[in-house]
Amino acid sequence: MSALQTVKFYQTGTFTVGNRLLAPEERSVQANMQRTNSLNSGHRACQGCGEALGARYAIDAAMNATNRQLIAANATGCLEVFSTPYPETSWQIPWIHSLFGNTAAVATGIAAAIKIKKQKGQGQDVRVVAQGGDGGTTDIGFGCLSGMFERNDDVLYICYDNGGYMNTGVQRSSATPSAARTATTMPLGPEPGNPFGQGKFVPAIAMAHEIPYVATATVADLRDLENKVTKAMGIRGARYIHILVPCPLGWGTASHDTIRMARLAKETGVFPVFEAEYGEVKSALAIRRPLPVEEYLRPQKRFAHLFGKTPAVATIARIQAQADKNIRRYGLLAKEVA
Amino acid sequence: MTTATLETPIQAKPAKQKVMLVEGNEAAALGVALARPDMVAVYPITPQSSLVEHVAKLIADGKMDADIVDAEGEHSVLSVLQGGALAGARTYTATCGPGLAFMFEPYFRTSGMRLPIVMSIVTRDGITPQSVWGGHQDAMTVREVGWVQVYCETVQEVLDTTIMAFKIAEHHDVMLPVNICLDGNYLSYGTSRVELPNQEDVDAFMGAKDVNWHVALDPLRPMAVDPLTGGSGGKGPSTFVRYRKGQCKGMQNSLRVIEEIHEEWAQRFGRRFAPLVEEYRLDGADYAIMTLGSMTGAAKDAIDEARDAGRKVGLIKIKTFSPFPIDALLKSFAKIQALGVVDRSVGFRWNCGPMYQETMGVLYRLGRHIPSMSFIGGLAGADITVGHFHRVIEATEKLLSNPAPIEPVWLNEKD
Numbered sequence A: 001m002s003a004l005q006t007v008k009f010y011q012t013g014t015f016t017v018g019n020r021l022l023a024p025e026e027r028s029v030q031a032n033m034q035r036t037n038s039l040n041s042g043h044r045a046c047q048g049c050g051e052a053l054g055a056r057y058a059i060d061a062a063m064n065a066t067n068r069q070l071i072a073a074n075a076t077g078c079l080e081v082f083s084t085p086y087p088e089t090s091w092q093i094p095w096i097h098s099l100f101g102n103t104a105a106v107a108t109g110i111a112a113a114i115k116i117k118k119q120k121g122q123g124q125d126v127r128v129v130a131q132g133g134d135g136g137t138t139d140i141g142f143g144c145l146s147g148m149f150e151r152n153d154d155v156l157y158i159c160y161d162n163g164g165y166m167n168t169g170v171q172r173s174s175a176t177p178s179a180a181r182t183a184t185t186m187p188l189g190p191e192p193g194n195p196f197g198q199g200k201f202v203p204a205i206a207m208a209h210e211i212p213y214v215a216t217a218t219v220a221d222l223r224d225l226e227n228k229v230t231k232a233m234g235i236r237g238a239r240y241i242h243i244l245v246p247c248p249l250g251w252g253t254a255s256h257d258t259i260r261m262a263r264l265a266k267e268t269g270v271f272p273v274f275e276a277e278y279g280e281v282k283s284a285l286a287i288r289r290p291l292p293v294e295e296y297l298r299p300q301k302r303f304a305h306l307f308g309k310t311p312a313v314a315t316i317a318r319i320q321a322q323a324d325k326n327i328r329r330y331g332l333l334a335k336e337v338a
Numbered sequence B: 001m002t003t004a005t006l007e008t009p010i011q012a013k014p015a016k017q018k019v020m021l022v023e024g025n026e027a028a029a030l031g032v033a034l035a036r037p038d039m040v041a042v043y044p045i046t047p048q049s050s051l052v053e054h055v056a057k058l059i060a061d062g063k064m065d066a067d068i069v070d071a072e073g074e075h076s077v078l079s080v081l082q083g084g085a086l087a088g089a090r091t092y093t094a095t096c097g098p099g100l101a102f103m104f105e106p107y108f109r110t111s112g113m114r115l116p117i118v119m120s121i122v123t124r125d126g127i128t129p130q131s132v133w134g135g136h137q138d139a140m141t142v143r144e145v146g147w148v149q150v151y152c153e154t155v156q157e158v159l160d161t162t163i164m165a166f167k168i169a170e171h172h173d174v175m176l177p178v179n180i181c182l183d184g185n186y187l188s189y190g191t192s193r194v195e196l197p198n199q200e201d202v203d204a205f206m207g208a209k210d211v212n213w214h215v216a217l218d219p220l221r222p223m224a225v226d227p228l229t230g231g232s233g234g235k236g237p238s239t240f241v242r243y244r245k246g247q248c249k250g251m252q253n254s255l256r257v258i259e260e261i262h263e264e265w266a267q268r269f270g271r272r273f274a275p276l277v278e279e280y281r282l283d284g285a286d287y288a289i290m291t292l293g294s295m296t297g298a299a300k301d302a303i304d305e306a307r308d309a310g311r312k313v314g315l316i317k318i319k320t321f322s323p324f325p326i327d328a329l330l331k332s333f334a335k336i337q338a339l340g341v342v343d344r345s346v347g348f349r350w351n352c353g354p355m356y357q358e359t360m361g362v363l364y365r366l367g368r369h370i371p372s373m374s375f376i377g378g379l380a381g382a383d384i385t386v387g388h389f390h391r392v393i394e395a396t397e398k399l400l401s402n403p404a405p406i407e408p409v410w411l412n413e414k415d
C-alpha cells in the first residue's frame, strides 16, 4: 500500500473492511491509516467478543467525527472490566467507569459542565458518549436513560446488547431473548429457558421519546455502524444507538462465529437494523438472504434445549412469529427506505 | 481553637451587608448563588423543596450563572454532578431522607472520587413510619461514608456555612464532598433576619476555582477514571489501602481547614461561628449537656435559666460532626464531671443516640471516667423545648451522685 500506512490490518472477509483499496478519503474509519484505536489492544475480552469489536468501531468513529474531542462514560459490565484492569487501560480517550445504573446521568453532567464552561469562556467544545451493556441500559440504568432522552441532553448513548448480564456470569437481563438459557433461566421445568416475552426493545422506547436520532446496528455490518455513529455525532441532543454484539461465552458459540451470528440475527429478522429520526423510522437495512430463525438459533448452545429429542416446535414458531413481525414493522424485506 | 476564639476580637471592618428576612432554605439558596457554582442538579423533596425552588428561580432570573439539570431522581442528581465535577464544574445539590437513601450508591462514590461536591441535607426523619418531618436520622445514617458533615444552628449560619462549604470542599488538603445539615422544619422554614454578604467580598474570599486538578475528564489530560482495582494480587490491594488512607487523611485535614476558613470568614464578614465545637457557659460548670443543630437555641435558654437558678451546668454543641472533632471535644470534656448527650435520631445498634455513641469513644480517650447518658428527642419534627432541656439538665446533674442509666431517655414519649 502506501508509505503513509501507520497501522496493520488483519481483518478480512466481512462486508465492511475490504475498502482498504479505496482512496483514503473514501475509506471507513477502521480502514483509514490514521485510525485512532480508541480501544487499544491488550484488553482482557474473550476471544471473539462482539462487544469489544463493536465498542472499538463505534468509539473510533466517534473520535474521528469529533476530531478526538471526546469523553466516554462507561457503565459497569464486561466492557468496563476487560478494558481497564488497574493500573492499565485500553482507552485512548478520557474515560470514566461510572456505576452500573447511572451512566446516562454521569454523561449528562459531563455535557452540562462542558456547555456552561464554554458559555463562560472557560473551555472547548468536547462531545460526550455514554456506553453500557444491555443490563446497564435496559434494566438498572433505564430510568436515567429515559431522563436523559426526555431532557434531550447532548449525549450519544450506545448500548452493547449481548442479551444478558455477562460480566457477572451470564444471568438473564430484560434484553435476554425468549427461551434463551442463562444462569438464572435454566432449561428446566415446563418453560425451559427465559420464560418471558421477547426482551425489552429499548430502540422503540427511545423513539417514543421523540429524540433526534435512534439507530440499531450489528457487528456484522461495521461500515453501517461507523456511518451511524458519525451521523449521530453530527447531531446535537439525545441520541441512541443499540448494537447487537454476540458473546461467545454467554451464547455458547464459537469465537470465530461472532460476525456470522450477528449477520444471522439480522438476516432472520430477529434483530431489525434501522434508523429513526424524531420517532419515525427513516431507513432499514434490507435482509439480503431471508432465512428461518432456526438458522440463527441452532448454532447457539443457549438455545440447545429447543433442538433436543423432541424439538420445541411451538417455541421456535413463536420466535419465528416475532421475527416476522419485525420484518413487517420495519419493512425489512422491502428495498431500503430513502 | 474551639470556643476561645468566639471571643477573639474581629480586626477587619467588613463592608455593610444587605439585611433580609428569609427562611433557612432561601438562605441556603442565597449562599449557593454567592458561591457561584457552575452546575446544580435538583430533585424536590419535603422539607428541601423550597430550597431548590429558590435556586431554580435565581438561575431563571439570571442572578446565578449556572446550568440546572432537572433530574429524574436523586441517584441521577448526584451522578450528574459527578460528571460535572470531573469536567471541572463547581457543583451543588440538596436533598434529605428518602432522597438521600435513594442516592446512596453515588453518595459513596462521591467521597471515594474525592469530588468537592457540596450538598445541603435539609434533615428529615425516616423512612418508616412515614414522616416528612425533621430529624437527623437521614444524615446520621450516612455518617460513615467519608463526607464532611457540618450542622447549623441558625439561619444566618446556614447562609454563611453554605458559602464556606465550597471552600472547605475544594481546599487542596481536603478535596472531599461536604454536607451542610440544616434541620428540616426548624431551619428550613424558620424565618429570620440575615445579613447577605456582598458578591465581590465573597469572590475575594473564594479565590480561584480549581475543582478537578486531581482527577478529570478532559481531552487535554486523558485518564481512565475509577478502573477496577483490588483483588488479592498485583498492585491492587496496596493501591486500595493507600487510597483509603488518603481519604482518611483528607478527613483529618478538614478539621484544620474548617477552623482556618471559619476564622477567615470572621475576619472578612464580621461573623464568627464555632467551627468544630462550641462551648456555652462551660467555664465553671460541673457538668454539661451536648447538642447538635437548631435544638441548641432552646438548650442555651435552658442553660441560662439553670445557671440563674444556681445549677453549675454548661453546654457543648457540635458543629462539625464528620469528621468527629475528637481533640476539640477532649478539651471541653476536661472541664466537666458528667455529660448528657441529646440526639435527634436513634442508633439502633447501641440503643442510644448516634452522637452519644460516638461520644462514648471520645470519653474513653479522656482517660478518666465521666458518667454520661443519652437523650433522644425531636424525632419526626417534634419540638425539643426549654422544658425538655430542663429535664435533661436535671437528669444529667443526678449523674454526679447516682449511677448512670443504661437506657436512653426518650424526651417526647409522653408529650
Ligand SMILES: Cc1ncc(C[n+]2csc(CCOP(=O)(O)OP(=O)(O)O)c2C)c(N)n1
Residues within 6 Å of the ligand: A051, A075, A076, A077, A078, A079, A100, A101, A132, A133, A134, A135, A136, A137, A160, A162, A164, A165, A166, A167, A168, A173
Ligand atoms: C448496583 C449494582 N448492582 C449489581 C452490580 C453487579 N453487576 C456488575 S456488571 C453486571 C451485569 C452487566 O450486564 P450488562 O450491562 O448487560 O453488561 P455485559 O457484562 O453483559 O456487557 C452486574 C449485574 C453492580 N455492579 N452494581
Ligand code: SF4
Residues within 6 Å of the ligand: A044, A045, A046, A047, A048, A049, A050, A051, A052, A078, A079, A082, A162, A166, A167, A246, A247, A248, A249, A250
Ligand atoms: S463474556 Fe461475552 S461480552 Fe464478556 S468479554 Fe467475554 S465475550 Fe465479551
Ligand SMILES: [Mg+2]
Residues within 6 Å of the ligand: A133, A134, A135, A160, A161, A162, A163, A164, A165, A166, A173
Ligand atoms: Mg449484557
